[in-house]
Amino acid sequence: MNVVKPLKFTIASDLDAKRQVQERIMQEVARCGYDADDTFAIKLALEEALMNAMKHGNNLDRSKKVHVQAKISRRRAEITVEDEGPGFDRRSVPDPTTEENLCKCSGRGILLIEAYMNKVIWSKHGRRVKMIKLKR
Amino acid sequence: MAEQSPPLSVLQEKDIRIVEFTSTRILDEANITEIGNTLNALIDEASNPKLLLDFGNVDHLSSAALGMLINANNRIKQRNGQLRLANIKPQIYEVFVITKLNRLFKIFPDRKEALASFDQ
Numbered sequence: 001m002n003v004v005k006p007l008k009f010t011i012a013s014d015l016d017a018k019r020q021v022q023e024r025i026m027q028e029v030a031r032c033g034y035d036a037d038d039t040f041a042i043k044l045a046l047e048e049a050l051m052n053a054m055k056h057g058n059n060l061d062r063s064k065k066v067h068v069q070a071k072i073s074r075r076r077a078e079i080t081v082e083d084e085g086p087g088f089d090r091r092s093v094p095d096p097t098t099e100e101n102l103c104k105c106s107g108r109g110i111l112l113i114e115a116y117m118n119k120v121i122w123s124k125h126g127r128r129v130k131m132i133k134l135k136r
Numbered sequence: 137m138a139e140q141s142p143p144l145s146v147l148q149e150k151d152i153r154i155v156e157f158t159s160t161r162i163l164d165e166a167n168i169t170e171i172g173n174t175l176n177a178l179i180d181e182a183s184n185p186k187l188l189l190d191f192g193n194v195d196h197l198s199s200a201a202l203g204m205l206i207n208a209n210n211r212i213k214q215r216n217g218q219l220r221l222a223n224i225k226p227q228i229y230e231v232f233v234i235t236k237l238n239r240l241f242k243i244f245p246d247r248k249e250a251l252a253s254f255d256q
Binding site (some may be wrong): 015019024036037040043044047048051091095096102104107108109111112115121 | 163164165166195196198199200202203204206207209210227231234235236237239240
């Protein structure tokens with residue numbers, strides 16, 4: 001059986017550290033032969049999840065960490081991002097596509113993650129998100 | 137250290153400012169802040185600003201970039217100006233569709249059509 005060894009990272013809430021994690025995960029995505037649309041989707045969802053964790057979860061507090069695990073195989077990409085913030089209730093996040101929210105400058109990250117990944121699971125009171133993309 | 141090129145190039149055609157994103161990615165927070173500040177300065181220098189944003193080079197953008205564009209749109213509206221978006225690649229246009237921002241922004245297939253759409 002082909003067992004995928006997960007990539008694991010624990011990083012400070014720091015944009016440079018974020019970039020390095022993204023690059024390493026996207027290298028693995030490229031190595032596993034995902035097409036342009038899947039690559040675009042994974043890259044966007046990863047950006048949004050990491051930014052949510054650092055900015056909204058950890059409030060850009062460098063002493064708080066973000067924990068990332070990525071299992072990338074030739075069939076599916078499974079990425080988990082967890083912050084050390086207070087968490088949030090997914091159901092309480094307003095729909096950014098309604099008329100009254102359309103001109104608001106924030107609140108679209110979760111929508112994009114859920115639109116571009118095949119399965120998204122929020123746990124630990126919103127502090128952890130698991131995102132799965134099935135390869136076409 | 138190599139100097140980074142600015143993330144925008146700006147051209148003037150009559151009273152319209154044509155802004156081209158020079159980077160392929162509008163993802164990075166620092167980059168987005170710099171772009172937002174430049175757009176705000178361009179908007180504030182005219183009484184009825186007319187701005188055309190050319191996305192021809194852009195392959196990736198994030199929700200933070202969308203927020204920056206919405207902020208520019210709100211600012212332009214406050215000053216009775218006009219904003220047009222053009223040359224958006226299909227993958228990027230899909231982001232606008234998913235977020236329904238294709239309803240908020242006036243989006244054109246190319247620069248020529250966008251330029252022709254400005255009210256005099």
